[in-house]
Amino acid sequence: MKIAIVGTGYVGLVTGACFSEMGVDVYCIDVDSEKIDNLKRGIIPIYEPGLEDLVLKNYKAGRLKFSTNLRVVLNEVDVVFSAVGTPPDEDGSADLKYVLEVSRTIGQNLNKYILVVTKSTVPVGTAKLVRATIQEELNKRGKSDLAFDVASNPEFLKEGAAIDDFMSPDRVVVGIESDRAKEVMDRLYKPFTLNNYRIIYTDISSAEMIKYAANAMLATRISFMNDIANLCDIVGADVNMVRMGIGADNRIGKKFLYPGCGYGGSCFPKDVKALIQTATNKGYNMQLLKAVESVNEYQKGILFEKFVNYYNGDIAGRTVAIWGLAFKPKTDDVREAPSLVLIKKLIEAGVNIRVYDPVAMNEIKKRIGDVVIYAKDMYDAIIDSDALFLVTEWNEFRLPSWVAMKKIMKYPLIIDGRNIYNGSDVREAGFEYYCIGAK
Ligand SMILES: NC(=O)c1ccc[n+]([C@@H]2O[C@H](COP(=O)([O-])OP(=O)(O)OC[C@H]3O[C@@H](n4cnc5c(N)ncnc54)[C@H](O)[C@@H]3O)[C@@H](O)[C@H]2O)c1
Structure with missing residues (x-):
């Protein structure tokens, strides 16, 4: 089977790598030509455990290909998965412009039966819009009789564990409206569902709502x-x-x-x-x-509040350290990360900030630039600090050397936003310790 996956981000690249690992011929397509050029040179655009090996292996084997041009590959493939972003619009609703752009390209270039599967998270009714958009473009080309199917296959992978989640899913949800589409999806997902992992077939609106x-x-x-x-x-x-x-x-x-x-x-x-x-x-x-x-x-403001209360509001000019910037461990994704809210509040209050994250420093730097000091490791981050905020629970932060820390920090205050430390141990080591919801 040959498939195209449009949108080579966290979802699209993982999906492409995993399907190609199962022997499917996959084209990963993206409008970002720099991303595609890098992938062709073996440079993976995101941090995701296990992804690099899988991509390189299947790229070398010729099962995984990268392209910026859906038009060229469209009539070679049996299925197109759409995994483009659906960012929030001004009023919070999902912006479907990328999803509909892909649909238009399909309608403008399709010459044979195809199954169009939406993997992006989209509101109920989107599959109908996708169908109508493709049909409209086909009609314009005098190809109104050309058959195609649409389906919804929301993705449940977790960043940081995406490969495992895709390879051994708790469930695969597929919204379909034809037997032909069901047959195709059955074949594609068979290797992932052999061990009784379930495929749940539903109508398309319910699949969209399930996500x-x-x-x-x-x-x-x-x-x-x-x-x-x-x-x-x-x-x-x-x-x-x-x-x-x-x-x-x-x-x-x-x-x-x-x-x-x-x-x-x-x-x-x-x-x-x-x-x-x-x-x-x-x-x-x-x-x-x-x-x-x-x-x-x-809740995103609570660490700052604990810090302000501890120093009775006297925080301007102090120096703090932040351990962990990604929104969770094992990813470099900082979208909507609590660290961003904390950094903004600290900067507004005139606090100096030193930060460290094992993989997300570049991503944060792209967003906030040089308003903080980027430390070379976790101990470098706490030099002369009046407080340490633990924001992302990376494993390497779990058992630090309290003795070394005590010497490096100016004041031994730890504000733990993930409750990873044992309060009595930390206090015994001579620190003031605050966490979430426990003394
Ligand atoms: N990230 C996750 O953990 C996750 C999990 C489940 C579902 N989802 C959903 O999957 C979708 C994608 O999320 P993501 O995190 O992978 O996004 P992402 O921003 O990492 O990737 C989206 C990609 O789509 C590309 N793109 C945009 N328009 C395009 C077009 N017309 N043609 C080709 N490529 C185009 C972008 O350049 C980008 O590389 C979203 O709807 C998201 O809600 C994400």
Whole structure:
């Protein structure tokens, strides 16, 4: 089978690499010619564990190809996956301009049957728009009878574990409206679902909604735990104990119950916003998700607040260190990262900042430039600092040398935004220690 994947970002490149690993001939297409040129030279545009090896191996084997031109490859392939970005519009709804651009290109150049699958996260009704856009272009070319199918195949991979997630998915959701499309998707996903991983076939609207509902549910769990953690702080309970106590209930489950300094990334914030906006456009008020958002906004400011309270507002001119900039470990993605909010607040308050992240320094630098000092390692970051903020729980931050740190820092204050340290250990080592929802 031959497929094209349009959009060679986190989702498109992982999808392309994984399908090619299973023997499918894959064209990864992107409008960003620099990205495509780099990929042809073996330079991977993102940090994702295991991705480089997979891409290089399959590129060398000739199963994975890179191109900027969908027009040229379109009539060679059986399926086109669209994995382009769907960033938030001004009102928070998903901007479909890239998705529809791809649809137009397909309609303008298609000469044979094809299955067009949307992998990007898109609101209910988008597949209909994709179909209408392609059909309109075919009609203009006098090819109104040319058959094609559309399908929805939302992606659930997690950055940092994307290859494993794609290779061994919890489930694959496919929204279809024809047997022909189902047959194609069955064949493509067979290698990934042999070990009883499930393919869930639905109608297209439900598949589109499943992705938003899943992300909204996960964001809700995070905001719920953050709200509980903040209350624990006030009443003197320990959220780590509370988490274990409630997680032992099978109906609740242990996963995704970690409080912290707010959710970020390229998905939860934009998908929650887009779902709220979809509802608003239809005259429905998503009250719960609005609360989820406002708890998250509050939470992104909580580390700064703890710092201000500790120094009774006397923070201008102080120096702080930040460990971790990516929105979560094992990725260089800093989109909507809590670190960005913390850095902005600290700069506005006149605080000097030294930062360190194992892989996300370049990405942060592209966004904020030289307003902070980029340290060469985690210990360099804490030189002369009045506080250390732990913002991303990279493994290398988990067991630092407290003795060395005590010597390097100006004042031994640690504000842990991910609750990775044991409070009594840290205090025994001579530090003041604050975390989220526990003493
Ligand atoms: N990143 C994730 O963890 C994740 C997980 C699941 C779903 N998603 C969804 O998948 C979609 C893509 O996300 P991403 O993080 O991979 O985005 P990304 O920004 O990393 O990549 C998108 C790519 O599409 C390219 N592009 C834009 N218009 C194009 C066009 N007309 N033709 C060819 N290429 C074009 C861009 O140049 C870019 O390289 C989004 O809808 C996102 O919500 C993302």
